[in-house]
Amino acid sequence: METLIDPKNDRHVKTVIAPPHKPLLKNLMWPNKNNINKPDWKQLRDHLSKEGRIQKEDLLKLILECNKIMKNESNLLSLQDPVTVVGDIHGQFYDLLKILEVGGNLQNTKYLFLGDFVDRGSFSIEVLILLYAIKINYPNTVYFLRGNHECRQMTSFFNFRDECKYKYDQEVYDILMDQFDYIPLSCIVNGKFLALHEGISPELRNQFNYTQHPYLLPHFMDIFTWSIPFVSEKITEMLFVILRQEQDNNSDSNDGLNNDEIQQLQDFSKNNAAKYNSVDLEFSKKGDVLRNKIKFVSKMMKMQKILRQESETIVKLKGQCPDNKIPKGILLNTDAMNNILSSYTNAKKADLVNEKRPDINNTTVQKQNIKK
Incomplete structure (x- = not known):
């Protein structure tokens, strides 16, 4: 097909x-004269891979033919393996081409797409066109499930509605939204595995019988090995409190005596200084030993606390790394570990707003403010 003209050669x-x-010409998209409702999906794939377009009437016909198939499908599909399960596509048309290339021949390979075909990427329309064409050609081997982005609120919040209006018009967007209502919601594979997008709603947890999964410690450690840092810290705190209490008791040994009695004791001590000098020296040495013990236990308690905190930080970092391996050089500096952990936590908090379902009212107000 003739390409775009470049008169300025720039x-x-x-x-x-x-x-x-x-x-794409109509006779190329619908070449089968015996079955005019079945498109040439390979011709369509090659045309779209060159960033080509199709006419609006051909797109509407494609949607109509796909709806005829999907309206006869159950909301809960049932498939047997082998089956190729495909996750989110999000408008990445060229990734979809690669998936179809490595996933297996469409004629003898079952495909189950788990939804989220649109939004975020720039080629959501192309993704839907190709998937619809494949579904029409292979209705018994290619199946779709509806994702959370196949709805009016999500597509208006993200970029799919704008893409439809840019490449076609509002009518195409509305028809596609109606088409999404035909897509099944879940699938059972081999009668054992439940396939669906996003999982089961937490609001339905009381309606199912389930077995609580056992909590597994990091690296399958036993409870005694895992709790050593915590036990050591607690024992050190107990020793510190005991020694500190003994020091307080010694320092408060004069409690309960009035001023006259204290003065008599001081006079008696002066008169018998030589006699009791050795005894005072012994008590002084015991006090020094006690103070040194308290200082030592205090340092031990601080060290045990640092070790426990670093152990927890390392476990958290390993859980956030994809391969459970910490980057080189991180363990050399405690501040580096805390900075990486806090930066990941802050990024996760900042991204929480994108994980929730957008408010359609706020979205409309924001877009009106942008236009102003």
Whole structure:
């Protein structure tokens, strides 16, 4: 097909082939005269891979034919292996081409797409066009499940609605939203595995019988090995409190005596200083020993606390790394571990707003403010 004309010859990367100049011709998209409702999905794939378009009427016909198939499918599908399960695509058309290339031949391989075909990426329309064409050609081997992005609120909050209006119009967007209502919600594979997008709603947890999963300690440690840092810290705290209490008792030994009695004791001590000098020296040495013990236990308690905190930080860092391996050089500096952990936590908190379902009212107000 003829590519876009470049009269000024100002394309920066001339090695990249220009997109097709016109939409795909009807006779190329629907070549089968015996079955005019079945598109040539390979021709369509090659055309879209060159960033080509199709006419609006062809897209609407594609949606209509796909709806005829999906309206006869159950909300809960049942499949037997082998089956290729595909996760979120999010408008990444060229990733979809790679998945179809390595996933197996469509004629003898079952495909189960778990939803989230649109939003975020720039080629959501192309993803849907190709998937619809494949579904029409292989209705018994290709199956779709509906994701949380296949709805009106999510697509209006993200970029899919804007993409539809840019490439086609509002009517196409509305028809696609109606088409999403036909997509099944879940699938049971081999009668054992439940496949669906996002999982079961937490609001339904009381409606199911389940077995509580056992808590596994890091690296399958036993409870005694895992609790050593905590036990050591607690024992050190107990020793510190005991020694501190003994020092307080010694320092408060004069409690309960009035001033006259204290003065008599002081006079008696002066008169018998030589006699009791050795005894005072012995008590002084015992006090020094006690103070040294308290200082030592205090240092031990601080060290045990640091070791326990660093052990917890390392466990948290390993849980956040994809391969359970900490990057080199992190363990050399405690501040580096805390900074990485806090930066990840802050990023996770900042991204929480993107994980929830968007408020359609706030979205409308924000877009109105942007236009103003």
